[in-house]
Amino acid sequence: xxxxxxxxxxxxxxxxxxxxxxxxxxxxxxxxxxxxxxxxxxxxxxxxxxxxxxxxxxxxxxxxxxxxxxxxxxxxxxxxxxxxxxxxxxxxxxxxxxxxxxxxxxxxxxxxxxxxxxxxxxxxxxxxxxxxxxxxxxxxxxxxxxxxxxxxxxxxxxxxxxxxxxxxxxxxxxxxxxxxxxxxxxxxxxxxxxxxxxxxxxxxxxxxxxxxxxxxxxxxxxxxxxxxxxxxxxxxxxxxxxxxxxxxxxxxxxxxx
Numbered sequence: 001x002x003x004x005x006x007x008x009x010x011x012x013x014x015x016x017x018x019x020x021x022x023x024x025x026x027x028x029x030x031x032x033x034x035x036x037x038x039x040x041x042x043x044x045x046x047x048x049x050x051x052x053x054x055x056x057x058x059x060x061x062x063x064x065x066x067x068x069x070x071x072x073x074x075x076x077x078x079x080x081x082x083x084x085x086x087x088x089x090x091x092x093x094x095x096x097x098x099x100x101x102x103x104x105x106x107x108x109x110x111x112x113x114x115x116x117x118x119x120x121x122x123x124x125x126x127x128x129x130x131x132x133x134x135x136x137x138x139x140x141x142x143x144x145x146x147x148x149x150x151x152x153x154x155x156x157x158x159x160x161x162x163x164x165x166x167x168x169x170x171x172x173x174x175x176x177x178x179x180x181x182x183x184x185x186x187x188x189x190x191x192x193x194x195x196x197x198x199x200x201x202x203x204x205x206x207x208x209x210x211x212x213x214x215x216x217x218x219x220x221x222x223x224x225x226x227x228x229x230x231x232x233x234x235x236x237x238x239x240x241x242x243x244x245x246x247x248x249x250x251x252x253x254x255x256x257x
Contacts, residue, residue, distance in 0.1 A: 008034025022095025
């Protein structure tokens with residue numbers, strides 16, 4: 001296993017050392033635009049990863065080489081804590097995972113548009129004004145604050161009032177799912193909500209969801225099956241004056257396939 005910091009010219013600025021049950025890297029410089037974290041592992045699989053102390057340690061699926069472009073500019077940082085990736089001392093860690101219980105397979109606070117080989121990964125066909133506070137990655141960052149919008153920590157997936165909006169969630173490997181939960185953004189009366197939605201899995205099977213006006217997670221048991229991805233689509237806005245429904249979190253519960 002190895003963690004490396006590379007600059008925009010792909011020059012290695014720092015490399016990890018063995019530590020505890022894996023490897024760690026203490027980077028004693030401020031990040032600059034174009035810097036990235038590269039993770040190398042012997043075999044694809046689930047690993048415990050920390051790329052920034054404010055985002056914490058999470059079990060994620062890695063390909064043999066993964067990369068994470070560090071959000072340095074203010075434009076790219078609006079969906080993160082103001083303390084994330086800041087300062088001149090950073091602790092990054094990477095270690096093996098022996099086994100994991102049933103959990104939310106969708107959570108990945110390190111996901112963004114330029115992440116490669118690190119899963120789960122969220123993407124969408126529309127994001128409000130292209131702003132990071134409305135990016136698809138916000139729906140899997142594990143943050144449930146939903147009583148406001150437009151700034152951290154009230155981030156969300158915003159659909160720019162597009163009735164054809166879809167969110168795609170790629171797990172990167174087969175997983176066994178049994179439940180989906182949706183938490184809608186609830187900045188009433190600014191926000192509206194969806195009354196209905198559709199889940200389409202990697203086999204093409206469709207599950208219809210009936211939603212309510214609620215700030216709490218809404219739970220939907222699904223037939224237990226092995227999939228590699230799901231798509232949330234056919235979002236039907238409720239009969240409400242506001243044109244702004246949005247999604248705060250999507251959770252997908254299950255186990256490794």
